[in-house]
Amino acid sequence: MSKIAVIYWSGTGNTAMMASEIAAGIGADAEVFSVDAFSGSVADYDKIAFGCSAMGDEVLEEAEFDPFYTSIEGDLKGKKIALFGSYGWGDGKWMRDWEERAQRSGANVFDEGLIICGAPDADGKAACKEYGEKFAAY
Structure with a gap:
């Protein structure tokens, strides 16, 4: 069994919904x-899913x-x-940009980053759940 963290920032709740799914x-x-709320160490986890909304001119929340x-x-x-x-x-x-940055840091980046415009609808929630299943098996 892998120890997996999902660490996210959400301004409106949309990315929080994605994290939950x-x-x-x-x-x-x-x-x-x-x-x-994360006070641990990333070293304690085998895998980590990071979530952050696009902000401003399409950048990570600053x-x-x-x-x-x-x-x-x-x-x-x-x-x-x-x-x-x-x-x-x-x-x-x-x-x-974030995928490229993560690859430069030497991380093993799973698939393409999952993005959803606005709040995830039923199809978006299903896509998030499937993304989680595939990441767990990665």
Whole structure:
């Protein structure tokens, strides 16, 4: 059994909903944390799914999430990670930039980051759950 964390930031609740569905797909091994509640070490987890909404000009949230991610980025080398988040505009540039950044840090990035425009509907929730199932098997 793998120890898997789901760590996210959500401004409107959309990415929080995604985190919950992804964790449901992962199953009992998932531990879910909002970024401000995570006080552990990424080294304690075999896999981590990171979630953050697109903000501003399609960037990671700058007050909480990006500083957190920057602080643990050096610990991601060789770590299996997944990326997800919601957006309200743009074409997913923040996710492509984030994937590239994670790969440069040496992380083993699972699949493409999962993005959903706005709140996940029934199909979006199903996609999140499936993403979690596949990440757990990764």
